[in-house]
Amino acid sequence: MSTSPPPRTDGPAWVADAVLWHLYPLGALDAEPTALPDGAPVVHRLPALTAWLDHLLALGANGLLLGPVFDSETHGYDTVDHLRVDPRLGDGADLDALLAAARGRGVAVLLDGVFNHVGRSHPAFRAVLDQGPTAPTASWFRLRWPDDVAADPAAWRPGVEPDYDDFEGHHHLVALDHTSPQVVDHVASVMTHWLDRGAAGWRLDAAYAVPTSFWAQVADRVRAAHPEAYLLGEVIHGDYAGVVRDGHLDAVTQYELWKAVWSSLVDGNLWELSHALGRHATFLDAFTPQTFVGNHDVTRLASRLDDDRHLAHALVVLLGVGGTPSVYYGDEHAFRGVKEDRAGGDDAVRPALPASPDDLSPAGLPVMALHQELVGVRRRHRWLHTARPEVLHVADRQLVVASTGTGAGERLLLVLSLEDAPTTLPAPGATAVLAGEADVTADAVVLPPHGWAVLAG
Template sequence: MWAYNETFYQIYPIGFCGAPVHNDGIEAHRILKIGEWAEYLQKLGIGSIILNPIFESDNHGYDTRDFTKIDCRLGTNEDFKEVCQRLHEHDVKIMLDGVFNHVGRGFWAFKDVQEKKWDSPYKDWFKINFDGNSCYNDGFWYAGWEGHYELVELNLQNPAVVDYLLDCVKMWIEEFGIDGLRLDVAYSLDHNFMKRLRSFCEELKPGFALIGEVLFGDYNLIVNDEMLHSCTNYECYKGIYSSFNSMNMFEIAHSLNRQYGPEQWCIYRGKHLMTFVDNHDVSRLATILTNKNHIPLAYGLLFGMPGIPCIYYGSEWGEEGAKAPDNDYALRPCFEEPKPNELTDFIRELIAVRRESDALCNGSYRNVVLTNHQLVFERRSDSERVLVAINASDQEYTGGSHELQGTFERTVLYQVGSAEGQKTSDSDSVNTAGKNEPEIVALQGQIAMPAYSVQYLKMV
């Protein structure tokens, strides 16, 4: 699966393109802006973008009106074909948000039910009870996703609904050439539907990637040979920022070992879950971390640990954004153009190093040195051994272990403030990116870890 060796880049198009929050019915060709970022994404090293909803909807995109038409606020189908062509020309694949659990109240089939009630041929497309009434006084009750009745649940056990959705996917593949789908609220989707989707897409376009949004539970239930290739790793998302904020690296080390460690009971060995430090639903990393010196360290951890890294647009230069109690608008801004800085340069380096490393993309995981403030772990494949060393402290540290033996090539060395003298204040910005040439390091049971630093060492 091509996705396992790539880095993804997530964009929320309605916000990214500066579209109105509510559908105003006015056609504007805003989606072309995504194509204008193709060269930037290629230089960053992105293998695929993930686009949150782009199809005609009532408001935020997850309340779909028509799965076959680009939202008028973003443009036309022809506009999006142009975007896809430009991204593919720059070696960037395209993954769309498959919102298959629910639709908006403006969805054409639901509107038919509102009008014709029992006489609608689409009444069984939804979970409807004509003995009740909705909060919108429709004259019937229906299931809304997790109590949100602007999101009308689809009946995925109805073959007609499944056939319709698969026809839409076929159109997206054949007309736009998309390479994969992010399945919204995959934890709510019918398992037989996901099995059908997997076989359908694989037959239509071999290598088509399916990645599900899952918050909790056993990811093995849907990430397997019959359903999805991957899903979002929210356990480790929380572990990353929480470990730095509490200065307790035991938390993320425990989660990683629980998921990928050497013991037989570890639950996700051999799988490639999607890893991230923020996305369109949570506060950005630069906002949620209490010590801004930890921002590059979090990315160093992200790209060293098992999984498929995904960057949320703007966070690669340290953009801030806090989730509000009643909306996510601050998380989904419009940027006129990329604003790369030294953090971006470091992330570009991490992407390049990971892409060329079999151990980082596919290798096993083992904790080597673990304290409250430091973590050294090993990634190993049949062809390669890599050590990743993170020091979250403002003091230099020497880690010791009998496993720290041998000659290594240090491919990444990032130390916050190393160009202008060591900085330790929370208010200091990230400054010096790791632009080092690889150097040979001999380990004899110890590793020197500068304050606020990231190191990747490949055994030679």
């Protein structure tokens, strides 16, 4: 007896046209590295982002993937209040105004939800430290009390702390207990609260560390009130399609493709990218992944690559195959920055922006124009959102990919060469050059050294 595959997860209709600009606000707005002292005045930095919405639109994007904006201890991923804007960035009125300004420009805003863990200063955990195992929020966390307290909670005395699960060994990040109904209630209410105020969806930080059964409960509650909300889980390795299906999410982050893009270009091994595109095609059978070549957690693409000519090749893949693509702020001007495994090691990839887009260095304008050219191709072929890549030709330093939609005539060819000399590649059905530089002949294309092109086909 044959069984049919599960239905494809399409997500809300508006995401089919989404190109996201991903911004880490604490860094971009040059906020203090740690929380303001109690009683310090709020610093209203968020209003400065309104000017950058026009930059986002000039790029060709129509969505803002906004990093953490909620009250936290340091970097934003150690939240202490999910319902309060971080005073280093502003207040609730500032965020409301940003959401309204974005909405007025047709820009959807996704917020970054840190729901796997909280900072030690979060009131729910402070209650545990202050009140012991009988604290009303003790069930929020995975706690291990000393034996005498575990046997008799009345034996607890002030100053006695439990051991607890944390996030990947970071003891200041206290893991939530996702089997707790209270935690389900809290997360669903937080997500709904900010959707009520104008957010269009959520990036779910460290979604891979959270049971899919938890996400399913939360997602179902959130969508009951906001069926058009986009729910994106951060997943690095594992069963992408399974997390989307079982967690009732719309998408997860496509780290496999990210890694293959930069490392295949650095190594001159486009076989790796070919393999990753085959995997990507199978994911597209189930859902549309969120694609990227840079984000707040990884070394900048311009620093990864050892040949600036190959930046375009990465963007051809990002914007020429199925996915919901994002551009990390500054990458459109070839910002550089290397992530390091140390305290403060993310700072270089989370830099401050100038006061306005007019203050960006003109040295980055050619890369901005390259992004605009390829985003423009995507805008003119909106079916690319779900287009399946099929590798037609691959060698160490050559790649030809057909990116195909479901309708008649929905086919583009992506051709890439890392060769030092002009190269002829097969291009069956190619008719015209839509982006890049190439000479099209009968079912073939000639690329210049280290060339690339997007072809109608």
